[in-house]
Amino acid sequence: MTDARRALPAIGVLLARRGVQALGEGAPRALLAEAARRAVADVREGRTPVPSDEAGWVARIAEVLHALQQPSLRAVFNATGVVLHTNLGRAPLAHAALEAINGTAAGACNLEYDIAEGRRGSRYAHCVALLCELTGAEDAIVVNNCAAALVLALNTFARDREAIVSRGELVEIGGSFRVPEIMARSGAALHEVGTTNRTHVDDYRAALGTATGALVKVHRSNFEITGFVAEATVRDLAPVAGTHGVPLLYDFGSGLMVDLSAHGLAGEPVARDGVRDGATLTMMSGDKLLGGPQAGIIVGRAEAVDACRRNPLCRALRVDKLTLAALEATLVLYRDPAAAMREVPVLAMLTAPADDIRARSESLGDALRAAGIPCDVVPAEATVGGGAFPAARIPSWAVALQGDALARDRQLRRGTEPVVGRIERDRLHLDLRSVPAALDLHLRRAIIGACAP
Structure with a gap:
């Protein structure tokens, strides 16, 4: 059987195709050429299958181009329940x-x-x-x-x-x-x-x-x-x-x-x-x-x-x-001090009443179910993080997504606006104590955009 990778198109041939040229309307030609080279290299080295037609190559190059255009440092939603998460940038600013x-x-x-x-x-x-x-x-x-x-x-x-x-x-x-x-x-x-x-x-x-x-x-x-x-x-x-x-x-x-x-x-x-x-x-x-x-x-x-x-x-x-x-x-x-407790996000998140977190979680859960994303609102325990109050467990509430937890995790991390939760008892939990309340609507849109059927 002939290996299809032996007949991979030249970079110049790919760049001359109409569909690929259309991608260049929003990107410099040098970046488009780099995306094409990487797409071909991925196929040659067996990381991705050989596209079956021109549309397949255009789609693959578009995917690589999108990745190249993404900034390395990006905003994410911290729904882990760890308020001061060092890997996620610690304190959000007032x-x-x-x-x-x-x-x-x-x-x-x-x-x-x-x-x-x-x-x-x-x-x-x-x-x-x-x-x-x-x-x-x-x-x-x-x-x-x-x-x-x-x-x-x-x-x-x-x-x-x-x-x-x-x-x-x-x-x-x-x-x-x-x-x-x-x-x-x-x-x-x-x-x-x-x-x-x-x-x-x-x-x-x-x-x-x-x-x-x-x-x-x-x-x-x-x-x-x-x-x-x-x-x-x-x-x-x-x-x-x-x-x-x-x-x-x-x-x-x-x-x-x-x-x-x-x-x-x-x-x-x-x-x-x-x-x-x-x-x-x-x-x-x-x-x-x-x-x-x-x-x-x-x-x-x-x-x-x-x-x-x-x-x-x-x-x-x-x-x-x-x-x-x-x-x-x-x-x-x-x-x-009273203003600091309200306006410094870390303090506001740590001291928010559990009932407030539950109400926000119920609202998010209702919106997700209406969008066809099955979930439940469950009690949770949040932590401070950042090397502070190591033994403290803060009463909280989370939205637990139904379905394969690892698959849901991948969906949310790879969405346009990444959402990071925690896997607990084989379900992906999104704990709202570590999400500033002002971001609730944005979080809802990000989850629906990544997970809606």
Whole structure:
């Protein structure tokens, strides 16, 4: 039998066909030619079958062209029930933050210009006043993420010296990155004390010496240890660090600004706690429970923050104008905690009453069934995600699609507007707690567009 792949058409022949030429009306010829080459290569290498006629080739090239025109970074609907999903971009931004980005990105801005004095300014001046106001710190600086903030602080105070840290706090974070490996990149030598489950103040005190550059406290935000445990708090360690004249560096992580215990989420410290309890520097993320853009925020004592600011490494870790614009707009919301709970999407999603989630799920379920997509509305449990409140389970509701769960998952992921859910008990569940309520109508359209018969 003759292999049909031996008679594949030349690229030039394909590009000359009327149907393929019609595809080029919305694409540059070079891109169309690349789509044709890839379509032929897919057939030649056996990834796709040989099209039987010209219409088949046009359809295949159109499919490849569409894929080439899709941006790599795309908006998706997070219906996993994990509110701060690291793989899905963590915190959605508040409307005020989006407006600030648009206003700053559209033209010139005073990123490094002092308008009042008419001379060069510093990008590190932005957000400082707000961060100090909200946390009680003397000074602040913003870099590109929390790991960078920790590296900068350690490099500033403990390069070629020892950083004392509990063994129970040498955690692994997302993407297989480990805190001790990140800390080592700062040039500090780690001096581990205590055990996995129990570390006491005296362990730190005994380790202090002439080679000590800093004490380090890492908040275990993405897991819990229970049972026979002990740890030294920031409040415990502050006087020890002060007596020996070394800084206490607190990797706080989550960025939580308001107490959520009234909403069933208790046990997570807030940013102000580290400053109040005596940490020299407190480091946190901008895109977790703070609900802003990716950023590493350092707050604390003025002389310590200034030392970080003067470190040449700071320039390599600096943030851009869009991050600063979004962060400032988000921080402004926290001046009125009630407004922040309404307008910062992460806080609104985490604290929404379960009955509200159920009503939204029922509405979505009704619309899907009317479109011929069988489903049920079922109780669910959402999680915070983002390495915060690891043991918390938040009552929620989900739309459970009937039919083959893997097939439904593929349909939704490959739709024009991808929807990501979770498979549970052989059904695809779409948990609306992790979807901002303002997107409900768009989510409905995306699901119907991908799954309607």
